[in-house]
Amino acid sequence: MDAPIASATDLEFAVTKNLAAKGAAERAAILADPGFGTHFTDHMVDICWSAKGGWHRPRVQPYGPISLDPAAAVLHYGQEIFEGMKAYRHADGSIWTFRPEANAARFNRSARRLALPELPEEYFIDAIKQLIAVDGDWVPDAPDTSLYLRPFMFAKEAFLGVRPANKVAFYVIASPAGAYFHGGVAPVSIWLSTTFSRAGRGGTGAAKTGGNYAASLLPQAEAYEQGCDQVLFLDDVEHKYIEELGGMNIVFVYKDGTLVTPESESILDGVTRNSILQLATDRGYTVERRKIAIDEWKSGVESGDIVEVFACGTAAVVSPIAMLKTADYEIGSADAAPGELTMSLRQELTDIQYGRVEDRHGWLTRLDA
Template sequence: MSSTNTILTQLTTTPKEKPTVEQLGFGKHFTDHMFMMDYTIEQGWHNARIIPYQPISLDPSAMIFHYGQSVFEGMKAYKTPAGDVQLFRPERNFKRLNISNDRLCIPAIDEQFALDALKQLLSIDKDWIPSEPGTSLYIRPYTFATEPFLGVAPAKSYHFIIIMSPVGAYYSEGINPVKILVEKQYVRAVVGGTGEAKTGGNYANGLKAQEIASKEGYSQILWLDGKENRYIEEVGSMNIFFKINGKVITPALNGSILAGITRDSMLHLLKSKNIDVEERRITIDEVVQAYEEGILEEAFGTGTAAVISPIGQLKWQDTELTVNDGQIGEVTQMLYDTLTGIQNGTVEDSFGWIVKL
């Protein structure tokens, strides 16, 4: 499979009513069509098709339900002020999907074919892409085991699906700084586990801590490492950055941290602006000390869904750390404006990140 000519297309006869911008939210509405492809040992990946968005039928013993063999990606399509449709670094998402597939023993997909399929799906459902500021079309490619079998082993059959959802702002707080609770009991992942893969179990694993944090009035959890419970890893489902005494620091990728595409983009942007940036291990004690010395200047999370989420307050044990008087920092704002500008087509893309439809 190497071209869109091998994709069968069945268009819907009952188009759905599109939501208003006020109704968007995140991940609640879905476009008229979806892409789907199947895998078997005998045929490999085959039967590529674009069909009306619909339920899928699985055997009750399908292995996904029992052993969690699945991975997913998150990416976005944007409509520029001129009405053009563009993607942001989509090849990196499909490359990471295969890295996750490998970790979960799921057969690799043809990355170029997947991108071609996505472009064809987008061309069909492009009217679903909202154009209001802060909105986009969220794209969710995912693979999962379908074989009906209860033995613990890699499955012999899979689905690869792409669905799409028009979205507004990820957080109800918008771009305003959020309150973060540093988790001291639960861990998200450990080195040698599945932390660097984008698999559903990592997110289910974090729900309990997130539930507790929400009840205490915090938007997200700051995860520490699973071995010493000292080293900062991720914030919620995002990578995290701190600006301390003029230098921007983010935890180095270590096998338990997801290699965020937004994270990588931020590193490129910071370096292009000649801002001192470092990838290394950083402890929660170092952050607390920086706060006490008055040099904890900014903190923010990065990810596809939220882009950037400024952090206005961190709570670690009994200490509440207010960052930048609870206001958005200058570097945080610059990064947000620049990256969203590139994505939306209002800032020049000097990195070659944009793929136009």
Template sequence: MTTPTIELKPSANLVTEAERDRILAAPGFGRYFTDHMVTVKWTEGRGWHDAELVPYAPLSLDPANMTLHYAQTIFEGLKAYRQADGSVATFRPEQNARRFQRSARRMAMPQLPEELFVGAVDALIKQDSAWVPGTGEESLYLRPFMFATEVGVGVRPANEFLFMVIASPAGAYFSGGVKPVSVWLSEEYVRAAPGGTGEAKAGGNYAASLIAQAEATKHGCDQVVWIDAIERKWVEEMGTNNLFFVYGDRLMTPALTGSLLAGVTRDSVSRIAADLGYQVEEGKISVDEWRRDDANGTLTEVFACGTAAVITPVGTVRSASGGWTVGGDGQPGEVTMKLRKALLDLQTGAAPDAHGWLHPVA
């Protein structure tokens, strides 16, 4: 089947320039959305069709929409950055496209062609390029997602789906300077189990995580850290972020076992760290090892990474059995901040793109 061309149907009622400037002055994260969205339909026997860029608007859903009952829905997240020369580029969008395909396969959904995924993101950015902030760490956050649109309550894979892309301007994650986060080790709940949907960006994974995040907040923590579902001892992820443990000039990140999300930022950090001369490895670290290595000083820093926050230092750890401070003082470490700057400089065009990761759009 041929990949459909995206038909442009722009809005005649754009947000005024003054209102857009007001929003861009303090966009926050996920609070405001641009003028347009992209939609592409999939129907069994017909494939992908009716690809359109249209005005941003509410959707109309039947009460028996299968996604509302069986959660057949996946999503991605990536950013577009204003470059030093005023142009706009996304960061490794083909990796998001491929992960979207893996998520779809796991959730019994049709796999969107990579060129259609990237083309839909590009089309929205080009149309709404005025919404891309113009300074530093600020960005335009892109949210591609897909869900079942078939009507019915029979338990089986749906035969109709809708793929969409929306965009939201995002301010700097740490507006007042990088702040270490406190984390709560979840010993009661697990994020994912072997054979489950942990490596897919499926909506249900995030719904299941909310109670643990609420527990973390109750204990005065910013984020939850997940441990494995079998032995209940191995550290896996922090919230929706991958973790890195710094042992001097050696970095270790939990290995991808099928229950962890293969983060695009995780892979990028690993490769940038290697470029800078650090030894990078995948492995396993238990909660007891984390506590012990922090106490004896061999573990010098811990940070999390993901699309939204880029790189976030971990400052303190709490659990039902006690807590500890990371790195002695809980402050952002030298390696963490060096890697954070290197990644942001690459994404915003302030440093050479040696890997060819930037995808020019507008």
């Protein structure tokens, strides 16, 4: 076991180096074409929690399988949450992440909803720094690449009973990510699901928990069958108000300069969406968070009132939406070009993330210092 790395919190991380870590040549070959979510770094963070002992035993250890009792609560009752964020290599070689405090806050909102213990913000951010301290070489430096960070927490207590678990595990793993769009940003086509809902009122829609994504897989498969890239969900009560895509928020741009995004207790509070809307506000655009019916999208495009539509999330940052396809009609055109404001906002946000322009809002946190 190696000497612990200095921690910014009262947690003292023990570090065990991976003796089978990939060599520089093998790592370079992976970083040359990493894809997304298929390769993983050599180490991971592991912190335990128990009702009696609180947060304890923080460590950085070799990446590898997690041993679980077959009766572990997560396997039976789905008590699990996660986050998604990225580490970026700047031109001077330094490593940064984007708005980790917002991810930490959302992680704790998800924890409350899933009856899991809250992780102090400083522990959340320190855990990421500890992983970068040993796996920083995995952060790629090619254009539009990054290291995707996945903090997650689940109930590991072994019991069969419907109650919050008294033992929980928190981990951070990381995966190098290539450019999401090869050959330039490509507008996507969306399928409208009229049979399924992503989440119900009073449910877990605003939490980042695996069950929400599991619920989207079948309608996402239907979208693929219809030749579409993603699926769009409506509200579960009236089935007419737009909520979000399977894994991304949605924003509408009106010709009067207003940006509108759906508001609902069932929608995940997207860090990327909030950042994009803040940049639009900085430019003087009006931003509205309100209900928007699917018929408003249809009539707005027909009248010319809606001029651009885009989806946003951590992985793709911003994806222009060219067309919405339904069982009865289509909105837009599959060959539509990306909107000017859509692309401009995407460029500004990525320029901030990669350190190419001034970070006016103090969104960046250095990880390797």
